Amino acid sequence: MIRMALPNKGSLYQPCIDLLVSCGYSVKKPTKGLYFYDEKNEIEFYFLRANDIPMYLSKGIIDIGITGKDFHSEKKSNAVNLLDLPFGHSKLCIAAMQSSTLNNKDDISGLRVATSFPNIVGDYFQDNDIEIVELDGAVEISVSLGLADCVVDIVETGSTLKSAGLRVVSEPIFTSNASLYSAPNPTNKPDQNKIVNRITGRLIALDYQLVEYDSPLEILDQACELTPGLESPTICQLKDQNWCSVKSMIKKNEAHQILDSLQELGCKAILLTNIEMARI
Ligand SMILES: Nc1ncnc2c1ncn2[C@@H]1O[C@H](COP(=O)(O)OP(=O)(O)OP(=O)(O)O)[C@@H](O)[C@H]1O
Ligand SMILES: O=P(O)(O)OC[C@H]1O[C@H](OP(=O)(O)OP(=O)(O)O)[C@H](O)[C@@H]1O
Numbered sequence: 001m002i003r004m005a006l007p008n009k010g011s012l013y014q015p016c017i018d019l020l021v022s023c024g025y026s027v028k029k030p031t032k033g034l035y036f037y038d039e040k041n042e043i044e045f046y047f048l049r050a051n052d053i054p055m056y057l058s059k060g061i062i063d064i065g066i067t068g069k070d071f072h073s074e075k076k077s078n079a080v081n082l083l084d085l086p087f088g089h090s091k092l093c094i095a096a097m098q099s100s101t102l103n104n105k106d107d108i109s110g111l112r113v114a115t116s117f118p119n120i121v122g123d124y125f126q127d128n129d130i131e132i133v134e135l136d137g138a139v140e141i142s143v144s145l146g147l148a149d150c151v152v153d154i155v156e157t158g159s160t161l162k163s164a165g166l167r168v169v170s171e172p173i174f175t176s177n178a179s180l181y182s183a184p185n186p187t188n189k190p191d192q193n194k195i196v197n198r199i200t201g202r203l204i205a206l207d208y209q210l211v212e213y214d215s216p217l218e219i220l221d222q223a224c225e226l227t228p229g230l231e232s233p234t235i236c237q238l239k240d241q242n243w244c245s246v247k248s249m250i251k252k253n254e255a256h257q258i259l260d261s262l263q264e265l266g267c268k269a270i271l272l273t274n275i276e277m278a279r280i
């Protein structure tokens, strides 16, 4: 038995559910309630505020959980980062009114900065004299309402800031993504490892594709150089002694260039397929 925390809403909720379902877990948030038991895999899922997950992990109440790096850092959590996940990418940026003359960190000295990340902001501005105005959310409206002179807020596309009449003032002060975290001393390490292995396998599957093709013997070495695989490509002799069939994993973001090269080389029947899950 193991306890896992997932964000109960927001940007991380659906990607977390999709990731875990693709790893064979049965997980859904009840319409009312914050708990779901996956009987087959013996996992208790708790749907918590992404912001609170670092504390539950730090105290060892929850064994494993997914949240944003920004929340982990803000809460000064001693949870252990097991795995970076390919979603929840965002930045914490300083933003001020479009018309403002602020252009860099030093221009902020003496000003009021509204944020939901007082620790990250305090550390960043430790040598500047600023007043932090701590807000729980909807930070972007605070400047036009006159509560603050600028904000430090989460930015992904920038459309939230833009619609509040704000613009980013300087380089991001923190770069975040979702991560899988462990309690410092999880109760059930073998069960935790199973979860990590499944998720790692799924992330590899998402990064790679499987290519299969037929190659004349005389160009087989050149073809294999293009598709070396992780260990080594699988090669089968075809009925026609002059041809082989080759199977290999290739990086998804290189796949189409590799297919072009295989075709130019003289390979035939080139097939590209997605990988559902991988254990390397
Ligand atoms: N638009 C976005 N795109 C990608 N990641 C985002 C986006 N907005 C927030 N995040 C990241 O997702 C995580 C959860 O933030 P989000 O604002 O979605 O949570 P939330 O449940 O709405 O919490 P809160 O109620 O405190 O705002 C954070 O780590 C954040 O950096
Ligand atoms: O740069 P953007 O692409 O606009 O994304 C950033 C916004 O997304 C998040 O808000 P969310 O959608 O979670 O709403 P919330 O205010 O309820 O947290 C975050 O708090 C920012 O406000």
Ligand SMILES: [Mg+2]
Binding pocket: 010
């Ligand atoms: Mg939010």
